[in-house]
Each structure stands twice: as structure tokens, then as C-alpha cells.
Amino acid sequence: MSSSYMHGHHASVLRSHSWRTVENSCPHLLPYLNKSDLRILDVGCGPGTITADLAARVPDGSVLGIDPSIEVIEKARKYAEDQGVKNVRFELGDIFNWKQVTGIEKESFDVVHAHQVLQHLEDPLKAMGKFKELVKVGGVVAVRDVDYSAMNHYPDHPGLHKWKKTYIEVAQGLGFDPNIGKRLHAVAMEAGFPRSDIDATVGNWVFSTPDEREFWCGLWAERTLKSEFRDKVIKGNHGTQADLEELSQAWKEMEKKDDGWFLVIHGEVICHRRA
Ligand SMILES: C[S@@+](CC[C@H](N)C(=O)[O-])C[C@H]1O[C@@H](n2cnc3c(N)ncnc32)[C@H](O)[C@@H]1O
16 A cells, blocks of 8 residues: 555544445536446545445446455445445555556546545545546546645634644645645646646535534544544654543534534545546
8 A cells, every 4th residue: 555544444433434425425426427337436445335325326337446455345345235236346456556456447437536535645646647547538537535724613612723733734744635625626637637627616514413513523532532543643743642632622522512513625626538
């Protein structure tokens, strides 16, 4: 694997990934899922809930999910089996070494999709170049990623500003861009897509109802103390155990606020491969 995934795959991390569907995580792609026999590649598929949902929407087509973590690939296979989705396959794979994955050839996919993957790569431009290589002429590359710097919340809480600052420092310290959502179009242009062939939009997640706050704030309260993020904070000298406990407490307080509101902003691009 070319870049280690900074959160690891602790249960609190996977809980956040396993809630994801096409509707809540790739609405920008929906208009392009307009034929039942599409061939789709989902890069960095994680536990595969988006991937399986994509497959269910192209019943005569096929979807391949790749991820360098065997732990999530096994979870994804089990998830698809439990859902009875047959036209999906999950393989261990790194986008930078796609030639090692059976069933991937150049210009062979109608859709190459990546959700919240580029923010975890040291070389997102190279990855975008690979996506472009793999999509057919006439197909689309669909990418969505976060801009941590643009996340927001209400009521104001200093602990959540500190969490955001710490998160951005940790990710940047590892050589990643946690704010890449705002420049996906620029990365696509640098990878060779003309600006006129790129649709750039924004998609949000808002966590505000008691259930939504319990889900999002609750999982971050846990992730802050238990996932690999914790180790990266300590080892990278971005904070102490006491700082982490303060961040976790901030999330717990936001969860309990009746008028609490947390916004996650994503940049989205659809890149049309015309030639
Ligand atoms: C934030 S998770 C997103 C998972 C999934 N796309 C989703 O939104 O639920 C990022 C995933 O990218 C994977 N990843 C990291 N480096 C990768 C690489 N070089 N090639 C493919 N996937 C990679 C990680 O293992 C991790 O599962």
C-alpha cells in the first residue's frame, strides 16, 4: 500500500464508513447510473456499503471494489453476501499498483469512483491520473472528498475548533491534504481533464437531530481516543492524552446539545473522458 490509512480500521472508524450509501455519499454520480449494464470501479472501497449499493443499481453490470486493507475487503465481501448482491467483487488492491489486480485493464470502466480516498494519499494527482487511465472514452471519473477547513458547527465550541486544527495538523504532518475537497477540479485539470469536461459541485452531510448527533459526535468521541488517529496525535507531538480527552469531551458535549449542528463539506467532481 502506497499510503497508510491514518485512521486505521477501528470499529468506530468503520461505523462511520458503513453508514454510507450512494444517496448520501455520491449523489453527484446518480445521473450517470443511467444504464443497467455499467462496469464500475470503486477505488478505496472500505467496508463496501457504497460499492454494494452501486452494484444494486446496475443489475446487468458489474462493480469491482479495491482496497489495500484485507480487513475491510473481508468485511465488504461479507456485507455484499449478506445483502444478496451478486454482481460485485472485492479485491485487495492499491490504485498505484492496479496492474496486480485481476480484472482491471486500461480504459475498461464506464465509471471510476473514489469517495474520501484522495485526502488519504500522498500523491492524489498520480491517483487521478490512474483513474483517467482506467475509465473508458465516454465514461466518467467521479470523485468526492472532504474539506476539513470548511467544516463548521453550532453552537460554537472551542474544543471542536481545537479538534479541527489538530486533525488538519496530523493529516498534513503525514503528507496528506485534508482540505483537498476544494481543489478536486484543479487536480483533475492537472491530470489532463480539460476544465470544460469537469462538473464541480458540493455535497454536505449535516448532523443535527438527536440520532444524527449520537451517530457522528458519538463516533468521533470514540475515534479521538481509540482509533489510530490517537496514536498519530501522540507520536507526531500534535497533542497529549489530556488534549485528546478534551477533544473527545467536546464531541460528547456537542452530542448532548439539543440545538447542536455539525456540517461536513465535500467537493465533488464528475470528469468526462471524451478522448
Ligand atoms: C475514508 S476511507 C473511505 C472508504 C469508502 N470509500 C467510503 O467512503 O466508505 C479511505 C479508504 O481508502 C483506502 N486506501 C488508502 N490508500 C489507498 C490506495 N493506495 N489505493 C486504494 N485505496 C486506498 C483505505 O484503506 C480506506 O479504506
